Amino acid sequence: MPQHVPSSLRAAFPRAPQHLPALPPPRRIVFLAHRDLRSPAAGGSELLVDRLADGLTRLGHQVTLLHGGPALPAAGSTRPDGVPERAYRVVSAGGELGHYLRARSAFGRRVGDCDLLVEVCDGMPYLAPLWHHGPTLCLVNHVHTDLWRMRFGGPLTPAARIGRRLEHWALAGTRHRRLLVAVSPSTAQALRAIGVERERIRVVHNGVEEPGPRADRSPEPLFLAVGRLVEYKRIDLLLRLWERVRPVTGGRLLIVGDGPERERLERLAGPGVEFTGHVSEAEKHRLLCAAWLLLHPSAVEGWGLVVTEAAARETPAVAFDVPGLRDSVADGETGVLAHGESSFAAAWCTLALSAHRRELMGKAARERAARYRWDRTVGQFRAVAAEAVRNPAP
Incomplete structure (x- = not known):
């Protein structure tokens, strides 16, 4: 098994400021992601994007999620079960796989423009810096280096090899030197291992909700x-x-x-x-x-x-x-x-x-x-987003 991330390495990656800067004018922020939270296959990545989008909206930003999968009801509407929809806008770019090819055209048709495009890199990239001419930011949960082999089984197949190379090139080799948000020191270390410069990486941890009243512990194992x-x-x-x-x-x-x-x-x-x-x-x-x-x-x-x-x-x-x-x-x-x-x-x-x-x-x-709450996560991410807009990659 791999060894612990050294404490010196944990401290080496820049972290977002701990305190919120003064609220800037509302910015139009678009998240480009594989799935929406309501997908049956949703997991931690989708929950993170939802909490970021919701938190940024509550801070006055105009947020849109462009994703693969079925279209959802408009923001502000109510589902049949009476649960309010999220405040941010949710737009489908097409099917779960086809949307990778349609993301650029769907962005142009359904979104139009934004002040910051956040590409959620969960394996297969969208290559947003190559077709979006405004500021971009990359959100990385983990680098899929070894998972390509596991996903396709056995030896590294041509499909797995292509996927791995494309992911690595998108994160480390594109001509735009955009900032990347890693959700942990381990992810930051993995980004460094494939050639991403240390100064381009910011660490923003996941948060957690304040839990409600405790339920009883099981008396049996x-x-x-x-x-x-x-x-x-x-x-x-x-x-x-x-x-x-x-x-x-x-x-x-x-x-x-x-x-x-x-x-x-x-x-x-x-x-x-x-x-x-x-x-x-x-x-x-x-x-x-x-x-x-x-x-x-x-x-x-x-x-x-x-x-x-x-x-x-x-x-x-x-x-x-x-x-x-x-x-x-x-x-x-x-x-x-x-x-x-x-x-x-x-x-x-x-x-x-x-x-x-x-x-x-x-x-x-x-x-x-208790040290990891979503409002802290949103604040740190917002600081990195402001940095990406203020100092766009060449």
């Missing part, structure tokens, strides 16, 4: 994994480890989320495993409060937003020492970072059998999560 069921989340590995852990701890393992891997994973699951599919925010809150541990076996993350969501509810995490998760989990304080499958299983069993240690870690996790 309850372990939780939350996320989209795709290859790199490695839920199959978690299911294998459960067969080693279950005889020691007993209890239940809940897998919250959906995705293309679900059918295969359900076939692999042994006794005590339950797949819930998508759940409401209220139910997710209840489960995060009830769980004894959050389990996060992912191979890589940008940050690992659910770790902070669990931490805010005093639930420690067991994860692998991989990019992103080594930033959101303080090893030995708010959870445990494992360096292999055996150490993951050992940490799982040890914490399950020690209520006192879980309680101490849970309290430390809650205290750490």
